[in-house]
Amino acid sequence: MNDAHQAMEKKPYLAVFDLDETLIAADSASLWNEFIVEKGLAPESLLVEEKELMEAYAKGNLDMHTYLRTTLKPIVGMDTQTLNQLMTEFLAQKIKPALYEDALSRIAWHKKRGDFILIISATGEHLVKPIAKLLGADDAIAINLEQINGIFTGKTTGTLSYQQGKVVRMKAWLEAQEIEFSGSYGYSDSINDLPMLDAVDRPFAVNPDPALALHAQMKDWTIMDWRHENNILR
Structure with a gap:
């Protein structure tokens, strides 16, 4: 019985x-669009189009397929090697300065406990996975991008990890794991992630938008205020 009890105690928690706007004080796709426009790889009109689409996202009614068709255009025909070279520069210039120090501390807190860190995002995997690696996450779920012979087509594959799609992808991910978790934590800023937060045992609203803040107050969820001071991960 003691051995069984110890085995149960060793089960990690899952931190999602x-x-x-949760781990970074910005939208990574917006930062990427700024970056590739600055590099001359996309027209400035992309930023105008994206701004309009992000306004719909904030209201919780973004058509993700439209958003992806617009924002993935600049990488159509790009090979993975070129993208990886750009990514090194992008992470240094745009992502590191945007990281919440409190987010880094919270990840460190979970790691100290032995928890498993999973980042799940409605952004393309070409951005999410390198950022997740930078943050020391154990794994990441993002919108899957189609590649043919190492060339990006601009199309997506599988279920989009957006709104309820995050829960669908997370459940599929859990079923594929050999790890059994004791429970789960979840962190997000957006009402779009309400399905994900409802799916975890311990939801936290981080710098929540007004709709999520109201929901969190009604449900008596913990609300976390993470400040950004232009910190750079070292």
């Missing part, structure tokens, strides 16, 4: 983090 949204990425944009």
Whole structure:
């Protein structure tokens, strides 16, 4: 019985983090669009189009397929090697300065406990996975991008990890794991992630938008206030 009890105690918790506006004080796809426009790889009109689409996202009624068709255009025909080279520069210039210090501390807190860190985002995997690696996450779920012979087509595959799609993808991910978790934590800023937060045992609203803040207050969820001071991960 003692051995069984010890085995139960050793089961890690799963800590699920949204990425944009939760771990970083920005939207990673918006930062990427700024970056590739600055590099001359996309027209400035992309930023105008994206701003309009992000306004719909904030209201919780973004058509994700439309958003992806617009924002993935600049990488159509790009090979993975070129993208990886750009990513090194992008992480240094745009992502590191945008990280919440409190987010880094919370990830460190979970790691000290032996928890498993999973980042799940409604952004393309070409951005999410490198950022997740930078943050020391154990794994990441993002929108899957189609590649043919190492070339990005601009199309997506599988269920989009957006709104309820995050729960669908997370459940599929859990079923594929050999790890059994004791429970789960979840962190997000957006009402779009309400399905994900409802699916975890311990939800936290991080710098929540007004709709999520109201919901969190009604449900008596913990609300976390993470400040950004232009910190750079070292």
